[in-house]
Amino acid sequence: MARQSNEFALAWESLSGSDTGAGWRTIPVTGAGTCALSAGRHFPGNQESLLVGFTSVQIPVAEKFPEGQGFVVEHVSLSEERRTWIALTRKESGGIELFMAMICDITDLLDAESDTDATRLLRIFLGRVRAWQEFMRQGSEALSHEAEVGLVGELMVLGFMLESGMAAASAIEAWVGPLDGIQDFEIGTGAIEVKTTLAPVGFPTRIGSLEQLDDAIRQPLYIAGLRLRQITTGKTLPDMVDDLKRAMLDDAVSRLNFAERLLRARYYEGHRDQYTRRFNVTSMYVMEVKDNFPRLTMGRVPAGITKATYEINLDRVPEFNVDLRTALEQLGVL
Secondary structure, X not given: OOOOOHHHHHHHHHHOOOOOOOEEEEEEEEEEOOEEEEEEEEEOOOEEEEEEEEXXXXXXXXXXXXXXXXEEEEEEOOOOOOEEEEEEEEOOOXXXXXXXXXXXXXXXXXXXXXXXXHHHHHHHHHHHHHHHHHHHHOOOOOOOHHHHHHHHHHHHHHHHHXXXXXXXXXXXXXXXXXXXXXXXXXXXXXXXXXXXXXXXXXXXXXXXXXXXXXXXXXXXXXXXXXXXXXXXXXXXXXXXXXXXXXXXXXXXXXXXXXXXXXXXXXXXXXXXXXXXXXXXXXXXXXXXXXXXXXXXXXHHOOOOOOOOOEEEEHHHOHHHEEOHHHHHHHOOOO
C-alpha cells in the first residue's frame, strides 16, 4: 500500500516551532523492513527531513551524496549508533508539495524492497534520490509538447511489448531512454529506437548522433516509428501511464522501477492535469536497421567528421518494415 503523506505531515507539524537548541528532533514512523524511518527537523533551520537508518552498512568516505535543487542529502549522527543514518532534508527554497511527493515515492520504494539486504537497499535508495535530483536539475516544469509526444511513443511501445508477452521486469529494465541511453530500449545485444510524429504526411525522423543507428554497436537494431493523431476518443499521457501501472498490478517492484524511469523522463504526477491532449496510433513502422538502410554512422562519413544530426523520412524506406513481434523474437525476448 502506498504511503500516505499525512504520516509525515503530522509528524513534522508536531516537531515544528521555535527551538533555542541546535540539533535533530525526530519522531519514528513506520519502518521499511530492516530500515528505520523517522520524520525530523534540524534546528535552528527547522526544515522538514526524512531520516533513513540502515543496519550493518558502512558508507565509503568517498561517497558523494546527491543534492537537488530543493533538497540536500547528508550522513548524520543520531543517538542510535547501531544504524547508519541518512537525512533527506528540504531546502528553504524547495517547495513542500514536491518534497512531500519525493518522500512518499522514496518510502514506497523502500517498502517494496524491504526484503533486500541493507547494502543493496542503500544503493536503491540513493539511486531513487538521484532520479529526483535529475528531475529537479532539469526544472520541475511540465514536459514540452514535443517531449510529451516523444514519451507517449515510448510508452506505447512499452505497452505493445507487455501485450506481446514480454515480462514487465525485463521491459522496464530495457527502457533506457530516460537514462540517456543511445537508443530508447536496449534488449540483449540489440536495441529499439522509438520515433514519433504527428505529421499526417511524411515521417520526418531526427537522428541525434552517428551512434544512434549504428548496428556495429548494437545488433539487431530497429526503429519503431509511430504516427499519432490527436482525437477526442484517444488517451492522454496520464491515461497511458495509468494503463501500464495496471498492467503491473501484481508486480510492485516493476511498478516502482517504472515510476523511477518516468521521473527520469521528467514525468511527474503533479503535472497530470496539464497533459490534456488525447492521442491514438494511426500507423506504426518497425524497421530493421541493416545493410542499405539510409543512415550516417562513424563508418559511413568522411574522416574527420565526429558528430552529426540528420533527418530521414521513414515513409521513403518501407522495404525495411517488419512487425514488432518479429523484432522481439529476433531480440530474444519472445
